[in-house]
Amino acid sequence: MKKYMDRLETWLNKYLLPAANVINENHVMTAIKDGMMFTMPVILFSSIILILTNFPFMNQFAPSLYAWLNTSLGFVYDGTMGLLALFVIIGTANSYSKLKKIDPLYGVLVAFAAFMIVTPTNTVTDVVAKGKTITNATVSGVIPMEHLGASGIFAALIVSILAVRFYAVLFHKDLTIKMPDTVPANVTKPFLSVIPFGCTVLVFVVVRNLMALTPYASLPDAINQLLTKPLLGFGNSIWAFLVLLFIAQLLWFFGIHGTNITLNAVWLPIATVAMATNLDAFNAGKPLPYVLTAAFTCYTGQAKLSEIVALLVLGKSKRSKALSKSFIVPALFNIHEPFVFGLPVVLNTTLFIPWMLVEILQAGLAYGLMLLTNAIPIYQAPWTTPPILNQLIATNFNPWSAVIAVATFALGFVLWAPFIQLLDKQFLAEETSQISKEELNENGQTSHN
Secondary structure, eight states: OHHHHHHHHHHIIIIIHHHHHHHHHOHHHHHHHHHHHHTHHHHHHHHHHHHHHTOTTHHHHOHHHHHHHHHHHTTHHHHTGGGHHHHHHHHHHHHHHHHTTSOHHHHHHHHHHHHHHHSOSEEEEEEEETTEEEEEEEEESOOOGGGTSGGGHHHHHHHHHHHHHHHHHHHHTTOSOOOOTTSOHHHHHHHHHHHHHHHHHHHHHHHHHHHTTSTTOSHHHHHIIIIIHHHHHHHTOHHHHHHHHHHHHHHHHTTSOHIIIIIIIIIHHHHHHHHHHHHHHHHTTOOOSOSSSGGGHHHHTTTTHHHHHHHHHHOOSHHHHHHHHHHHHHHHTTOOHHHHHHTTOTTOGGGHHHHHHHHHHHHHHHHHHHHHHTOOOOSOOOTTOOTTHHHHHHTTSOHHHHHHHHHHHHHHHHHHHHHHHHHHHHHHHHHHHHHHHHHHHHHHHHHHO
8 A cells, every 4th residue: 555655646746746836826826816715704794694684484474674684784785795896806906916016005906997997887778767668778877787796706807917917017117207215105106106007007998999899898798708607617517626626635635735726726716706696696586507606615614524523433542532522623613624634634544545535425415415405505604614504504594405414424424434443443553552562661670670
């Protein structure tokens, strides 16, 4: 076994780790990941409001409270999730500006201005004028909310990256207005940014005019058709998710944070857009367009709890009992690093097979049961939310979600049990050997005396 593990580690170091490092250290990927993470407070807060205004059966057992909540809080969603693309701009531009060594404030400003310039300022809709309804009327001087919400996220990411990159190139080439050294810094900074800002914005003015000559009419429309929809199709694939999860588990086994490198960097930005799109549909009372979104992690994020409980229940050695007691409380709040590095799982050949396969099987089971029961997660509860409660919140209190959580836990427990028992026997053998050595030392000292 050791020979094969050595070969696998050699292959990993030669091929997979360099690719993983490229993804992890790439400035664009880092900025996108940071930009999406920046929106988490907005998404979580909006989700809480959406839960309150759509609490199951409230319109039947408390219609007055239901009406009051929707009147008092219904508009909050439009001011948070409805403007999610703008929050993405702030987070992404701020992160990328720091990586490009420019003032983050001006990076955010130029990204925001560039995005607003390429965004249409008219829309086609039905209009009521003088009591008559005019269908398909063009209304000018408005920005369609669809470009500011979930549908505009990929356009916001691309425009932010390009705008900050172009601004940084001009700034670092000293294409700036220099002020005397005696001028205070708070006055100098705006003048330093005038030329880079103006030139960057002009580039996007040209882009907007060029896009008007195409069938897409605007850059956000083109990005939505050519990029957003294909990427969401990829993110909605369970097979793509399972492959990324497999790579993440493999990296974790060698002590590398695989979740950050694969799922968080590649899948999560796409899945978050899908979740935001689902939230928009749910808020509008429409069917959910996507099954697999960032909210799906409510079924997979706590998968490791099954092996920790198996260690707690089945472990007979002193080491197993002591370690499992220290692992179980953090695991209830989705914190598994003590188990991964403290058992350890890292480079532990006894646990390699279940580590690589069980969580993938749990995710596949959760996906299948989710489709069967229609317990599709809508929200993303805080990642430290305990099991059962996490799934119930994520699915707007669909009771089947608790059944799925129990089923995936049971599958994990059964599959991990023999390997945990094998590891525990190793611990017992080590403890017995240690006791024998101590007894021999004590007997030797007694005879000597």
